[in-house]
Ligand SMILES: Nc1ncnc2c1ncn2[C@@H]1O[C@H](COP(=O)(O)OP(=O)(O)OP(=O)(O)O)[C@@H](O)[C@H]1O
């Protein structure tokens with residue numbers, strides 16, 4: 108790629124030490140145990156785009172998100188946002204300046220909103236912390252503006268978080284993220300706790316804000332249906348790796364990886380025209396002792412000896428031997 112993307116995630120890895128305490132290990136004669144939560148993940152996000160990461164629980168999505176925003180140091184690999192490295196000794200001063208422009212939205216807005224503060228104070232906090240406005244009247248105006256922007260009333264600022272519904276609280280969390288004039292927002296399951304109809308309203312709001320403000324999103328969900336109308340590009344994660352990455356439309360029309368097809372089979376409203384249905388069952392294996400070769404092999408109807416031996420590389424946007432060998436037919440994208 109010649110033009111540098113706004114967000115670049117390069118071969119990101121994160122290992123957690125999940126060993127028992129030393130004494131237990133000695134008594135039970137156990138080795139230290141390590142869990143590869145993220146195992147070589149790479150993707151780019153262009154400015155104004157939405158990149159979605161999708162996968163079942165435990166696939167490493169939140170760990171990627173935390174490394175991207177600089178909350179968690181990677182074990183290897185790196186993240187660059189607008190040319191600034193998010194970890195390491197270089198760029199510390201630039202990173203500090205970049206912080207304001209990156210915000211995160213979580214699944215449970217209630218946990219991230221201070222229950223003892225009124226909403227106007229919650230939203231004003233980043234404005235004060237980053238010294239964006241000094242004058243109280245200006246700050247009050249700006250908070251009212253932000254509340255209106257997310258579909259609430261300026262008077263709602265006088266209330267406390269518990270006086271709002273789940274969807275309204277997520278609107279407050281979005282207003283707070285925008286208060287610092289953020290341009291890149293990492294959304295970790297932002298609507299998973301909400302009713303379907305409320306989910307749609309929040310997703311519409313986020314898309315609308317993206318259009319108006321030119322926001323860039325990293326959008327995380329376990330549900331492909333949710334990212335369908337949000338994502339420009341989608342990365343499908345399984346046990347710490349991206350197994351398929353492609354344009355949002357393409358992924359739905361011509362999914363390649365057996366795991367992607369399995370996830371799509373669980374999405375009720377997707378037209379399944381002409382593609383092989385793949386009945387895959389089973390659970391995600393223990394990530395401390397992942398299967399050898401392709402980690403999806405115990406659940407995959409196409410698995411053979413090579414699959415159990417060799418980790419498939421991500422080639423042409425898909426990490427699957429059967430696809431690379433032409434053992435699986437892929438419907439052409441319409
Ligand atoms: N601090 C930690 N210490 C040890 N293991 C961790 C830690 N954080 C995450 N893990 C493990 O790393 C793996 C990936 O977790 P992660 O939370 O990133 O998954 P996820 O895709 O976000 O799942 P979910 O959909 O449930 O949120 C899991 O096996 C998890 O148990």
Ligand code: SF4
Nearest residue numbers: 401407414427428429
């Ligand atoms: S590499 Fe083999 S086991 Fe893995 S998804 Fe492809 S066919 Fe299935």
Ligand SMILES: [Mg+2]
Nearest residue numbers: 168169170295
């Ligand atoms: Mg998570």
